[in-house]
Amino acid sequence: MIGRYGATSKSTTIFNYCNIGLDLIDYITDTTPTKINKLSPGKHIPIYDYNYFLNNIPDCIYLLAWTHKKEIMEKEKNNFNGHWIIHNQWQK
Numbered sequence: 001m002i003g004r005y006g007a008t009s010k011s012t013t014i015f016n017y018c019n020i021g022l023d024l025i026d027y028i029t030d031t032t033p034t035k036i037n038k039l040s041p042g043k044h045i046p047i048y049d050y051n052y053f054l055n056n057i058p059d060c061i062y063l064l065a066w067t068h069k070k071e072i073m074e075k076e077k078n079n080f081n082g083h084w085i086i087h088n089q090w091q092k
Contacts, residue, residue, distance in 0.1 A: 001059050001060075002024060002026055002059065002085075003025070003026055003028070003062070004027070005072065006063065006064040006072075007030040007047045008064050010064075011087075012041050012043075015045075021044070022043065025043075025045055025062065027046050027052070027056070028046065029047070029050060029053035030047055030048075031050050035047050036048065054079060057079070057080060058082060060084075061080060062087075063085065063087070066087045
């Protein structure tokens with residue numbers, strides 16, 4: 001099972017452009033109340049709350065809120081022992 005962590009608009013653009021949908025990603029978890037229990041634009045991947053994530057820990061998580069990588073990985077170090085997929089960022 002592969003989950004997405006963070007229902008960000010930049011990740012929606014990437015997933016739609018790369019045609020990544022339910023065939024590869026099982027769900028998205030987010031803490032924003034207005035996004036929970038909705039579907040991602042374009043690919044219609046379900047967005048669930050943080051408790052769903054805790055009760056359905058995937059084998060692998062694609063971190064989509066990569067601008068908050070340090071905080072999220074620190075928060076999840078005791079909850080998630082699987083593999084993180086982290087979007088590359090350009091470095092100058």
